[in-house]
Amino acid sequence: MRERTACGTCKARSLSPFLDLGMQPPANALLGPRELEREESRFPLVLGHCGSCGLIQLLHSVSPELLFRNYVYFSSVSGSMSKHFAAYAQEVADRFVPPGGLVVELGSNDGVLLRNLLGRPLRVLGVDPAENVAEVARERGVPTIASFFGERLADEIRAQHGAASVILANNVFAHVENLEDVMRGVDRLLDERGVFVLEVPYVVDFLGHLEFDTVYHEHLYYFGVRPLMTLFGRLGFEVFEVQRKSVHGGTIRVHVRRAGQGAPKGRPIDGSVAELAALEEEEGASDPARLLRFAGDVAALREKLCSLIGELHRDKRRVVGYGAAAKGNVLLNYCGLGPDRIEYLVDATPAKQGLFSPGMRIPIKGPDLGGDRPDYVLLLAWNHSAEIMEKEQAYRQAGGRFIVPIPRVEVV
Ligand code: TYD
DSSP: OEEOOSOTTTOOSOEEEEEEEEEEOOTTOOBOGGGGGSOOOOEEEEEEEETTTOOEEESEEOOHHHHHSSOOOOGGGOHHHHHHHHHHHHHHHHHHOOTTOEEEEETOTTSTTGGGGTTSSSEEEEEOSOHHHHHHHHHTTOOEEOSOOSHHHHHHHHHHHOOEEEEEEESOGGGOSOHHHHHHHHHHHEEEEEEEEEEEEOHHHHHHTTOGGGOSTTOOEEOOHHHHHHHHHHTTEEEEEEEEEOGGGSEEEEEEEETTTOTTTTOOOOHHHHHHHHHHHHTTTTOHHHHHHHHHHHHHHHHHHHHHHHHHHHTTOOEEEEOOOHHHHHHHHHHTOOTTTSOOEEOSOGGGTTOBOTTTOOBEEOOOHHHHOOSEEEESOGGGHHHHHHHTHHHHHTTOEEEEOSSSOEEO
16 A cells, blocks of 8 residues: 555645545455455545645555456446447447457456447457456457556557557546556557547546545546546647546546547547536536535435434344445445444345455345345445336335435435
8 A cells, every 4th residue: 555645647746635434445355255254454545636736536545456456346247337338339439440440448347348349340459457357358259468558568469469549448547546657558559540538437426426435446536627638638648529428427438639630630629628627617626625515425424324224223124235336335334334234235246246345244145135125225336226226126116115325315
């Protein structure tokens, strides 16, 4: 663990804290039954912001080897994410990839996006540090290198496959401490007129919907268009279009090209760039007073949720959690909700079943609400609310209730 003193994008040494979520284990470090005897490593989870460029970021970083080598997150488990990535893949291929062109995805996970391009007259290559996840992608026909991406790997890929027409990075850019090394790699690998497209959770949604549980050690940065423009501008790139998407509680898809080269040729910078930069200013995304209000609202949410669950416990109601998601583990640890309050978690990911949640050590099972009929289900994977509510219609019709914690505590 390392304390971070300089901003990840502008390098100013003016980071100050505004939200302390306590000492927490890595949110995806699920425990096997034998690991329950051991103490877990815990690291400070403190969010701060840069007084110079305004970027919200963690004030401590944990080794990527520890966080990403053996990963339990498989993107394809969620139907809505699979659909999102299918449409995304098609749009990018149609707009930016010439016949025979190469598409490289950084953090390609189980091939959830690239698999959609397999039938097309182009080439795909995934890069992901988690060997277990990369193997699933390969089985699906997506060639995948199990490694971290940086300048060196970029050179190797270019020597073997040539320049990339498109490089993608979805829900991974905020995970990387050394963004400059990644961007040097992008610079080496990207065709002169190539496009770098990334998706990151959007800071405006993060603040507006009180998504504090998306703060965990993997997520170093909470991006808006403004700090990204600063970063890319410094490294010889420019943002030319931004789209807002609803996944992961609110996301931006950011299109980047080499500055001044106008690739694709002649396309002007889209109005969306200035529009969203202005929105961030309006919403106070880097205003210390706004950030303190956010921290106050987070503390109030914890009070409300803990008192509701405490009451249900006194009334001898059975409560379980839905989704052994990283964000769920953050919420449970921050609120101190353990197996005495939340009997078990359900999750459809086979690799998570039979394990225990980090910190709170709640057992994880496959979903069977209909069979077991707990009284209440705490919806930890609230970003998949529509999909989960639909799957669990029968449970709800039989009188089962969901507690939705974010953006406000509600029983539905
Ligand atoms: P997600 O919110 O995507 O990720 P994060 O770990 O970044 O917070 O995780 C959702 C979890 O919920 C994931 O473990 C899969 C699980 N899930 C189900 O069990 N059933 C479902 O129907 C869906 C959509 C997700």
